[in-house]
Amino acid sequence: MRQSIIYTSILLGAASAFPAKFTPREVPQEHAHQAVLDQIDALLGANNPDNIQSSVFGLLGAAAGIKGAGNIKDADCLQQATADQAFTNAKDAGDVAGMTAAxxxxxLERNTGSVGLESVPCASIQAVNPEIAAIQQHQDPAADGAAALNKDITLEIAKQIASIGGNPLDALEASTFAPGEIGDPTAKGNTCDDANDKAGCINSLNLRVDDATPEEIQAAVGGAGAAAGAGAAANATAPAAGKIPSNTSSAPAAKGNGKAKAKAGKAKAGKAKGGAAANAGAAEAGNAAAAAGGAAAGAAAGAGAFGSCPDPTIKFGIPSDGRKEEAFEATDLTNFPHGSALNSKVITEFICDQLVNKCKADAAAVSTCDAASAASAGLKGQAAADAFNSALGL
Known part of the structure; x- marks a missing residue:
């Protein structure tokens, strides 16, 4: 099987960038979900244009968090900015586990100065990724209305995880602690904080209080959740109470334990359905499909079917996931449950991976899909969709 890619390179000097104690110090719980922090730091190692020092700073209060914010000027937006960059890096790598971690x-809940005090929402920065923009941080469970709000946040995380092809039950990992006592002079409540507990002390000490039941999550995500739960990456499993889900393990996933990506190469003859694309009003797409060559079209005909997923095509337009701008998405969202994307390659490569992992398509069909993805990669809009579909022979 194809495996999600977890970057193992962590920011140079990240371990020394955040000391065990800060002054001033807020409620000590920023390392409670250490497994998630380790994944985010690894993802930041791939591309970090804002020079964010570590994911832990985004969970601190503003006074401490700004010390590691790099180019981010609003400490109350550091958590969102960190998640947004990590999600972008994971998406570029086709890494569902990484996107899930982001x-x-x-x-996750940010530190505040007293039990029941809510953290400040981000207002000055708009997230690039709509999946990240749809989510806000958990609030102190002792705050007014926190139980209902935190449940809504977890359900929204589950929906976004389902949209990228992950296991929506992993959203429970974002749950926080039991409510503390208002007026607690230590400001600690029921928290824990241990940077050396790689599973996350909130899990190891059974302190996590899940915001929703698995049944509520499946009801919230509907068909997308059922499809994701059945066919999403093998790196996603439903977490039991107090346990870290497998896709947020601190150990990086190995790359290349399965099938190597087939390369179709450049074909030099054949028409590859170019006329069909031109008839659809996209001559540029027809040319790209022809560039994929008669070999790609011949492979599609020889494959006969794409395993258990007969329609791996994509479409371009206003998508079904609420995005307001035109974007790409799979035509068959049951077998290819992925949120829309502005870059066709994000969707086409996910489809090709699903043909291996879920649809059990044969090698010829997967090779055809890889060639179709390459044929459409340099195009935009409807031309890219037509090129991909035409090179599939559909």
Whole structure:
């Protein structure tokens, strides 16, 4: 099987960038979900244009968090900015587990100075990724209305995880602690804080109080959740209470334990359905499909079917996931449950991976999909969709 890619390179000097104690110090719980923080730091190692020092700073109060914010000027937006960059890096790598970790991280509770005090929402920065923009951080469970709000946040995380093809039950990892006592002079409540507990002390000490039941999550995500739960990456499993889900393990996933991505190469003859694309009003797409060559079209005909998923095509327009701008998404969202994307490659490569992992398509069909993805990668809009579909022979 194809495996999600977890970058193992962590920011140079990240371990020394955040000392064990800060002054001033807020409620000590920023390391409670350490497994998630480790994944985010690894993802930041791939591309970190804002020079964010570590994911832990985004969970601190403003006075301490700004010390590691890099180019981010609003400490109350640091958590969102960190999640957004990590999600972008994971999406570029086709890493569902990494995208899942970024969504969970965005929903984690930030430190505040007293039990029941809510953290300040981000207002000055708009997230690039709509999946991240849809989520806010958990609030102190002792705050007014926190139980209902935190449940809504977890359900939204579950929906976004389902939209990228992950296991929506992993959203429970963003859950926080039991409510503390208002007026607690230590400001600690029921928290824990241990940077050396790689599973996250909130899990190891059974302190996590899940905001929703698995049944409520499946009801919230509907068909997308059922499809994701059945066919999403093998790196996603439903977490039991107090246990870290497998896709947020501190150990990086190995790359290349399965099938190597087939390369179709450049074909030099054949028409590859170019006329069909042109008839659809996209001559540019027809040319790209022809560039994929008669070999790609021949492979599609020889494959006969794409395993258990007969329609791996994509479409371009206003998508079904609420995005307001035109974007790409799979035509068959049951077998290919992924949120829309502005870059066709995000969707086409996910489809090709699903043909291996879920649809059990044969090698010829997967090779055709890889060639179709390459044929459409340099195009935009409807031309890219037509090129991909035409090179599939559909």
């Amino acid at each position: 969504l969970i991280y965005r929903g």
